[in-house]
Amino acid sequence: MVSTASTATAVATLHLAACRAVLAGDVPDELAAAPGTRCVEMRAPHRATAPGASYAVEAVTALGADLADAAVFTFAGPPGSALHLFQAGRESANGPLVSAGFGRERSRRIHPFTVLLALQNQVAATLSLELGLRGPCCSTTDSAAAFVDLLPNMALATRDRPVLAVFASAANRAEHRTRGIHQSGITSFVEGAVALLFEEEGELGSVASDEVVGGPFTHPSSPRYAPVLEPGLSILLALARRLDQARFEIREPQRTTAFRWSRP
Amino acid sequence: MSGGARKRPPAAVLSSSLVLPGGLDASDVLRGTSAVTRLPPEHNPGIGAPVTTAVEAPADFPYPIAPRALLLALEAAGRLEREHGPRYGLVLALSCLHAEPAYLEHTLVHHLHPERMSDILAFCADFPLEYLASRLGVTGPRVRVDSACASGSDALAVASEWLELGVVDDVIVVAASSMIDPVGLTLFRNLRALSDEDDVTASRPFDRRRRGFVMGEGAAAAWLSSRLPGSPLGFVCGHGRSMNAEAFTAMPTDLDAMAAACLDALGPVRSVAYVSAHGTGTPIGDPCETRLYKRVFGGDAYRIPTSSIKSMTGHCLGTSSMIEALVTLEGLRARIAPPTLNLEEPDPECDLDYVPLVPRAIEDGFALSVAFAFGGHNSALLLASEKPW
Numbered sequence: 001m002v003s004t005a006s007t008a009t010a011v012a013t014l015h016l017a018a019c020r021a022v023l024a025g026d027v028p029d030e031l032a033a034a035p036g037t038r039c040v041e042m043r044a045p046h047r048a049t050a051p052g053a054s055y056a057v058e059a060v061t062a063l064g065a066d067l068a069d070a071a072v073f074t075f076a077g078p079p080g081s082a083l084h085l086f087q088a089g090r091e092s093a094n095g096p097l098v099s100a101g102f103g104r105e106r107s108r109r110i111h112p113f114t115v116l117l118a119l120q121n122q123v124a125a126t127l128s129l130e131l132g133l134r135g136p137c138c139s140t141t142d143s144a145a146a147f148v149d150l151l152p153n154m155a156l157a158t159r160d161r162p163v164l165a166v167f168a169s170a171a172n173r174a175e176h177r178t179r180g181i182h183q184s185g186i187t188s189f190v191e192g193a194v195a196l197l198f199e200e201e202g203e204l205g206s207v208a209s210d211e212v213v214g215g216p217f218t219h220p221s222s223p224r225y226a227p228v229l230e231p232g233l234s235i236l237l238a239l240a241r242r243l244d245q246a247r248f249e250i251r252e253p254q255r256t257t258a259f260r261w262s263r264p
Numbered sequence: 265m266s267g268g269a270r271k272r273p274p275a276a277v278l279s280s281s282l283v284l285p286g287g288l289d290a291s292d293v294l295r296g297t298s299a300v301t302r303l304p305p306e307h308n309p310g311i312g313a314p315v316t317t318a319v320e321a322p323a324d325f326p327y328p329i330a331p332r333a334l335l336l337a338l339e340a341a342g343r344l345e346r347e348h349g350p351r352y353g354l355v356l357a358l359s360c361l362h363a364e365p366a367y368l369e370h371t372l373v374h375h376l377h378p379e380r381m382s383d384i385l386a387f388c389a390d391f392p393l394e395y396l397a398s399r400l401g402v403t404g405p406r407v408r409v410d411s412a413c414a415s416g417s418d419a420l421a422v423a424s425e426w427l428e429l430g431v432v433d434d435v436i437v438v439a440a441s442s443m444i445d446p447v448g449l450t451l452f453r454n455l456r457a458l459s460d461e462d463d464v465t466a467s468r469p470f471d472r473r474r475r476g477f478v479m480g481e482g483a484a485a486a487w488l489s490s491r492l493p494g495s496p497l498g499f500v501c502g503h504g505r506s507m508n509a510e511a512f513t514a515m516p517t518d519l520d521a522m523a524a525a526c527l528d529a530l531g532p533v534r535s536v537a538y539v540s541a542h543g544t545g546t547p548i549g550d551p552c553e554t555r556l557y558k559r560v561f562g563g564d565a566y567r568i569p570t571s572s573i574k575s576m577t578g579h580c581l582g583t584s585s586m587i588e589a590l591v592t593l594e595g596l597r598a599r600i601a602p603p604t605l606n607l608e609e610p611d612p613e614c615d616l617d618y619v620p621l622v623p624r625a626i627e628d629g630f631a632l633s634v635a636f637a638f639g640g641h642n643s644a645l646l647l648a649s650e651k652p653w
Contacts, residue, residue, distance in 0.1 A: 097447070103446050
């Protein structure tokens with residue numbers, strides 16, 4: 001699946017076999033109506049499972065595919081906020097969280113599951129545990145633009161097995177909303193998960209990296225703050241609009257990459 | 265994603281740098297020097313293996329609060345000797361920034377104050393990756409991986425794939441972890457993963473007295489290339505990854521997935537000169553690992569020198585597997601297996617050659633470096649000091 005273009009850099013093409021999404025928050029109508037999309041209420045953490053991981057499990061389950069040996073690439077943003085788990089410790093100190101008495105007494109009030117919610121491989125781990133995924137896994141964090149950079153790795157993996165790419169985040173929380181509004185000025189927040197199944201013979205459409213950044217690209221219908229979900233939402237948009245050709249830019253605070261979509 | 269030496273040309277490791285606990289370097293670890301020490305008050309447990317080198321944010325750092333793990337990453341990257349080529353890739357393994365006390369304290373107080381958010385943007389989104397890329401002059405592909413304690417090994421695997429595929433000719437890999445603070449220790453202590461002993465010899469992988477891991481911190485960087493200028497430090501000859509699908513924190517009862525990762529890394533290679541074990545010193549993990557090596561190597565497992573440098577560095581979490589891989593390459597070049605320190609009373613369930621207490625001369629050949637992580641990630645690397653084919 002990896003072909004060498006005229007430049008020295010390999011250009012990878014992936015073929016989409018299925019797409020499912022579970023979205024919450026301020027979901028634009030266009031995305032809500034996209035095929036394979038389900039809109040749900042925003043979720044709270046459940047025991048050791050962060051909302052972002054919960055959305056991801058539901059989106060991947062909806063694919064209805066046998067993925068036990070699939071290669072899994074996860075693109076995780078904030079899986080939720082674990083801030084509340086530390087709040088009591090700070091309030092009981094009536095001052096900074098880490099201050100006299102923290103190590104011996106107050107630290108014991110922090111729930112043992114907190115570390116699990118704090119780990120950013122939470123999405124990959126929960127998918128594996130809940131759905132029995134045992135294949136190779138590449139777990140990335142805060143790297144939506146890297147979706148384009150990892151297309152060759154995904155294309156390599158499709159030679160041997162199906163490839164599951166999952167974008168998941170739950171950033172419609174006070175901690176993230178405040179920061180998102182400060183950074184982007186956008187007040188419309190989308191969270192959830194998009195699951196893409198790529199196979200050598202996938203027929204829904206093709207995704208290929210685009211070295212060029214800048215120039216015309218397909219715009220969403222309205223601005224939204226959805227960290228790390230954008231590559232998945234872009235493909236969802238292509239499916240919703242039944243686009244034969246499109247070019248998407250993945251714009252993160254520090255970096256922009258681009259990919260092309262085409263439909264047979 | 266998987267596959268061993270048979271399919272792919274090896275990725276050359278042209279240079280490396282380590283920021284180890286206690287100011288150690290690779291040769292200290294090969295000799296058996298421990299960095300485990302007593303920690304300041306408010307740290308519970310009161311022992312750990314901290315980095316003692318002072319790290320500070322660069323004068324032009326754009327935000328007032330900097331993640332300590334990112335500063336460690338910058339320190340390791342800054343020490344890396346390399347040529348300045350036109351288009352490098354970058355793989356960064358950097359975990360758990362949002363559990364650092366500085367982030368938590370600021371966010372707990374100001375999470376409803378947009379005007380204060382710029383103070384902690386260095387912890388957020390793509391800043392850590394892109395800041396490091398800009399400091400290093402990286403313009404090629406870049407990604408931040410996070411598979412908890414397998415992150416460093418996985419980062420080397422992703423970089424190797426880019427080289428194998430011709431995406432770029434050179435990749436910088438950087439890993440860093442810092443949770444040796446009151447909050448980080450609490451998170452793992454409350455999960456009962458840490459040793460509760462107030463004893464600087466408490467990091468005891470494969471010893472029957474082991475009671476959990478001792479926290480460490482550190483950073484590592486390496487320049488990987490598909491070119492062969494000069495004399496490389498060694499080669500990443502194969503890599504394998506899998507997930508256990510069994511438990512978040514416990515080791516699995518079914519070893520199939522762990523074995524698959526090791527066998528993918530090994531490819532056609534059936535035995536090795538040395539195994540760098542994950543070896544955290546947890547009661548359940550070490551016997552599981554012992555069973556794994558018997559399964560992967562059969563009867564040969566008993567004669568392969570196998571050790572855990574976490575007995576000296578503590579468990580450096582997301583960067584541990586990269587530190588271990590780079591120390592293993594140094595060991596292969598020197599033909600020395602580092603010892604498992606504090607292994608004075610071997611556990612009968614851990615009955616392989618775990619190189620107790622003192623270093624051991626090893627034969628020329630391959631080494632397998634393995635990592636297992638919370639969440640069920642398994643990652644293995646096949647390493648060699650000389651080009652094997």
